Amino acid sequence: MSVQLKLDNVETYIGQYHILQGISFEVRKGEVTVLLGRNGAGKTTTLRTIMGLNPASKGTILYNDEPIQTLPTYTIAQKGIGFVPEDQGIFSELTVEENMKVAIKKDNDETKERLHYILDLFPDLKKFWKKHGGLLSGGQKQMLSIARAYVNDNDVLLIDEPSKGLAPIVVEKVMESIMQMKDKTTIVLVEQNFMMASTIGDRFYIIDDGKTVQNGPMEILKEDHDMRRKYLGIA
Known part of the structure; x- marks a missing residue:
């Protein structure tokens, strides 16, 4: 399965604050890749950095093997990356x-x-x-x-916390819709609702203090209670 989007040791500052301190992950075509982590870990900044809204100060972002980390946001969007902000x-x-x-x-x-x-x-x-x-x-x-x-x-949709503030019955509808959309487009999902993330995600990356610290098929995270407790604060 081909890699559509790849981040390699990406760092980002917002003002004087060093938010991303080494983000690396791959997004494979036709999958839902979920970015997980506690509040303030850097997940939203990661999506905004991919879109050029928060420019990367270090590292590379490849989209279909082409570096995009220095491009303006409108050019990145024109290349086929959609963004659903929080x-x-x-x-x-x-x-x-x-x-x-x-x-x-x-x-x-x-x-x-x-x-x-x-x-x-x-x-x-x-x-x-x-x-x-x-x-x-x-x-x-x-x-x-x-x-x-x-x-x-x-070709790729970046979706930031689609379940935030929604009633459970609406979350189920959004979840079902994203599962159907994955047949037609590749998705990078930031989501705090672990039930939703673990149901629709194919692969996970955990971000902690601005760094990627764990990754793998979603089935591994479903079974690893210690990892979920340590990085996500859930049993």
């Missing part, structure tokens, strides 16, 4: 329809097919097509945020 990043004053139109890069048959697919996946978006984004529920906003990133022909 704060969802939708336009509250625009309708669902307008949010999707703004997100679409190419208005072609393939995009229309993906739009039909995502609306079937998230029927609430179709139901509230003319409703302003700011009036949606938390779960609907999350669905819209994922849909905006997925509607374009992105």
Whole structure:
């Protein structure tokens, strides 16, 4: 299975703070790679660094074997990496329809097919097509945020904590949707909900104090109680 995205000893500063101090991992095509760790470990900064929002000060980021760590964010996005930020990043004053139109890069048959697919996946978006984004529920906003990133022909989606603040029944719907999307795109997922992460993840990397400290197939982490307790604080 080919490697689509690779980070090698990536370091990132935010102001004077040395947030990432050695992040290394590989993302394989067609898999869900989950980044895990305690709050403040550097998971969100890792996704933002991949997108060029927090520039890497050291190390390399390869996308399809091409270095991208010095490229501007819009160029990285144009190359086929979509980003679903933790704060969802939708336009509250625009309708669902307008949010999707703004997100679409190419208005072609393939995009229309993906739009039909995502609306079937998230029927609430179709139901509230003319409703302003700011009036949606938390779960609907999350669905819209994922849909905006997925509607374009992105080879890799970076999704930051999609279950945050959502009711369990909505978390299940988001989880089912991501599991279906993995058949069509590669996903890098940051997620604190271990049930969700362990259900949909193929491979895990644990980040601790800005460094990658453990990794492997998700089945290993499911069985290793000591590792989960030490790095994630869960039994």
